Amino acid sequence: MKNNFKGQVIPINRDNVDTDLIIPKQYLKSIKKSGFGAFLFDSLRYTSTATLDSTESREEDELFILNKKPFRNGNILISKSNFGCGSSREHAVWAIQNYGINTVIAESFADIFSRNSYTNGLLLICLDKENISTIINNALSSDSYQIEIKLESNSITLPNGDNIIFDIDESYKDRILNSLDDIELTLRYKNEINDYEKKMKTIKPWLFENE
């Protein structure tokens, strides 16, 4: 991911967008990490349901935001509080990314969703209520509403030139900028993990008895 990028905003004007809504359960049967973008917000996006292996084309619900211009080709999702609540399914993050969205802005995020976004390098930005409604309302009433996110300076530039500064955890930013391999990083401490286990085998031997 680049430090700076610009994109059309997709406003989802509600609180508590849960992961069942982001991707319904019938698509969790896949054993792959890709191909979920077609099912993002499935129950809102289409008038009928599908299964993973169905091939018929479906009728879109033209009232839903993702089916309208210019939002269809947006890449920055914006919503209200407690985004990503509910099930721990990482498929929700994969679906958002597979669709082509690289940033989600909201008033707040649920904990497990934040964690899954972090591990997959999906950028999450928290803004206050006021800024969120400004962006949502303007995006809803404009033919095009492109904002620019500058990670270096923790700022968002709105189409009218206004700047919003956001807070972001530095390690998270680092993670997004460098797409690190978490397992590799942890395995650097292999010896420490082994030492800890050795110690626990004497302090809590019952945890290791069937070895």
Add this chain to the structure above:
Amino acid sequence: MKNTLYDKIWEDHCIRKNDDNSSLIYIDRHLIHEVTSPQAFDGLDIKKRNIWNKNSILATTDHNVPTINRDKGITDPVSKVQIETLRDNCNKHSIELYDLGNIKQGIVHVIGPELGLTQPGMTLVCGDSHTSTHGALASLAFGIGTSDVEHVLATQCLNLTKEKNFNIIVNNNLRPFITSKDLILYIIGKIGTSGGTGYTIEYTGDGISSLSIESRMTICNMTIEAGAKSGLMSFDETTHDYLKDREFLPDAKYYDQALKYWETLVSDEDVIFDRTETFNAEDVEPQVTWGTSPEMVTSVDGTIPSSDAASNKEEYENTLEYMGLQSGTDIKSIPLDKIFIGSCTNSRIEDLREAAEVIKGEKVASNIKQAIVVPGSGLVKAQAESEGLDKIFTNAGFEWRDPGCSMCLGMNDDFLQPYERCASTSNRNFQGRQGDKGRTHLVSPSMAAIAGIKGHFYNVREFMNEK
């Protein structure tokens, strides 16, 4: 320095503090199931990584499995591939799997505690948000995504940032026929679905210590619905009694040593929590959710609230439209189509006994299209059958199924048709959760039971007093 129970378990598992805010935390127990594990094993294969400690892992099939006609096998080809993938992965890596046909198979959060795989003081993870359930046994348990499943498989650790401490104190005892399900729905109604975000919640007070472990699990289970990844309860005599004779408990030669450690698993007296809320168990009435978020809840004698109380009018209108309800409607007047008694929230033996007590000698109302009871595990099923509960259910017109997640999320054949309305003992009433356009009302097992008999909601306390 004084520590909370959470602080203690955290410190006990902290291998190192990282440069950022996070710490490297050791994971003692890892439970896996078919839905959130395939991509994790795939990731290991791609990088040619090994599993750190296969003995810490237990697998089961639950989310996707049929609860009827199991002898015919799994007919849905996509589900079949997912379950076979788990079988292959477990086989290849020599991981213990409790699969269909094994009496120990069941919902992952039911079998962990019941087999003694969940033990006090453990860190326990599973690729499922309701892992919070296991906190009722004083274990620090939380749900993780698939990348973290892979991380734990490969390293036995996670890099985590510590949450803040939240104490929910429940004073006094619940009144007869009011259950811990009503209590946790009541609490979520008060603190909201993001009230616990960023915290680990410890529940204390005589309203908690007087509860059985099964009832405590229902509360910890729905802690995630209050936004907190983990719920905790301290170790006490009730915990100790529950654990006795469980299959995977520490061997006799280590038992006293383990017990001594478990007895330390309480928060220090007078420790300060970052946040505290107090509730009175005597205030709790039987609860029914009316919307598409667990915080949209009221008592059975209440009505659908008016939009005046809603912070977002549009969302409120959309919710009522989705639910097919109007403000001011009496909860008790809402007719139902289906009844589901099951899920990791309420499918343990105590839940089934509670429901059976209400159902005994009654019949399912004629407007109910389907009423199903899905035990949480093969062992729960066998126990219920030995007590004759299955007969009570089937005589009344309830279907008696095989264990699994079933209609809680409807990944198998048990789901709601569009616009069907269900009284469900599960934990989520999200849009489409139990089936596309399905309408879910969350309730306790006894409230689901009475709803099945009346065909609409009814105050179970009144019914039992009349009975």
